[in-house]
Amino acid sequence: MKALILVGGVGSRLRPITHTSAKQLVPVANRTVLSYVLDSIKEAGISEVGIVVGATAAEIQASVGDGAEFGLDVTYIQQDAPRGLADAVLVSRDFLGDDDFVMYLGDNYVVDGIVDFVADFRRDKPAAQVMLARVADPRRFGVAELDENGRVTAVVEKPQDPRSDLAIVGVYAFSSAVHEAVAGIRPSWRNELEITDALQWLADHGHEVGSTVIDRYWKDVASVTDVLEMNRHLLESLETRIDGEVDEASELVGRVVVEAGAKISGSRIVGPAVIGPDTVVQDSYLGPFTSIEGNCRVAHSEIQYSIVLRGASIEGVARVEDSVIGRETEVNAAPRTSTAHRLVLGDHSRVQVGG
Template sequence: MKGVILSGGTGTRLRPITHTGPKQLVPVANKPVLEYAIEDLKEAGITEIGIILGNVGREEIQNLVGDGSKYGVDVTYIVQGNPLGLAHAAGCAREFVGDDDFVMYLGDNILNQGISELVESFKAGDYGAGISLQHVDNPQQFGIADVDVDGNVEGLVEKPDDPPSDLALIGIYVFSPAVFDAIDRLEPSWRGELEITDAIQLLLEDGYKIDSHVVEGWWKDTGKPGDILEANRLVLESQKRSLDGTVEEGAEVNGRVQLARSATIESGAVVRGPVSIADDVTIEDGSYVGPYTSIGENTRIAGPHIENTVIVGESEVTTNGRIIDSLIGRAAQVESAEGMLPEGRRMVVGENSQLHL
């Protein structure tokens, strides 16, 4: 079995963060989202992985992942170009997949229980496809599966007014090569895209059985800033304390804090976990870093109160104010405006930003 990770989206819902890089490389607990997908595939025994690239972020993704050897996998890059739907992306992997079954994993998804159970369930039967599902409170906003008592899928409906269940498709699929014939017969949807739900429905109509696996742990689609913060919180909840860096005498460090080897918490600083601090980060005297915060590499923190925040990296945060529930992009500078007249806030705000003042 092979793996196919979709990394070709433009990340419009994460702008301005994604103006300078692909959404799959936004870090959660100081690890790019894409790496979680690679690790899940490897854990399930899948080491031949194709990564689908779009028109944005190709070089950045290739620079990070390389040939996959640092993860213990073998990576092939497949160029999709313009994103024309999930089924179109799957179709681009036909030559890579060949006659093998394959997992298709949306590269901006994170699961806390991995995909091994989905893969093993698919292998144990004779299926045309397998889908991951999760119970949701708002099924009208998702692709929904109608499933019998044995877990076999009887039908799929995209964002139904009258949902047949509360089981939503969450972006991890297993396919036999038969899906490529179904994709060849698809017509674009009202969105102008080739929909993967339509391809699965065609497999059903062709007589193939469709397996399903209900994910009991948490799952996050990290497509929006709030989702990044929520995923960061969930991942940090399970981390262990690891102080490999320097904690000066007089610093206060409590709870599950991960401190990278070249990071420093100076005397007079307070850090309360769960917190992740990457390499070459300095937390200076008078700073408070509170729970559910991740600070990326090469960052200086001097004086603020920070909680529930992701700082991508290469930044300076020198304000004496309070920062909460924030996503701060790479190479940002956040400083106090004391002494500036007239009183007010001075800022440079990117396209499609959200500010709460």
């Protein structure tokens, strides 16, 4: 069995962060979203992985390499434009051959992984298997309808009048029957080949489409709010580890990780929180659910419920919360001699200014 991971999207709802980085490489609890996906693939007993890449191919390859760090053998497959999930299966035909495979969207996170899901597929041997979860507003998702045996009878993409509350999570399993299905469908109104249409094709042509309904946490990491929520969830399971330096004037409360090379002085850190390697925290307060990557500097500031990316500097800022601070960013206190605000902002930025 193989795995196909899709990372070709542009991440428009995570701009401006994704103007300079693939959304799958945004760090959550100081690890990339994609790394959690790769861990899940490995835990499910799959070692041969194809990663479908687009415009951010160079970044993805630099991060994952040949997959050896994750115990995987990775092949990269270029998709020249985001033409839909079913198109990703089409362009991966040579890699997949006639093998069964798991398709995992690289911006999704499922707590406790996909071991049970893969076991269901291997046991029942349907043409396809979909992971489902009950949601409050099914109109935002692809929605599946099931028969009394849990088999998928209909799949509708973002229905206005949903007949089910079962949303399709971004994890699928397929037999080689899917290749006939993706070849038999036509582009949707979005001019994309939809994987939901391929699932419907299989069901309509007498193939079994099974389902696994999960009741555990999962997240489609599509927006800043999603990233912060996933960060909070992952930090909940943090275990205290102090490998860096913490002086006597500092106080650590709760579950806190201080990576090697980090230096904490005159500061109070209330966990769960993680401080990356070679980061300096001086005379500051770091509140719960804060992740700070490596080589950062935080001085005379207060931060909580936030993610600070590698190389950022925050100094003299009274309070930062519910924020994502980009790589090599500088955030400083504004001079108090003027009520004017001087801003240099990238495209699609969102700023809240007081006063």
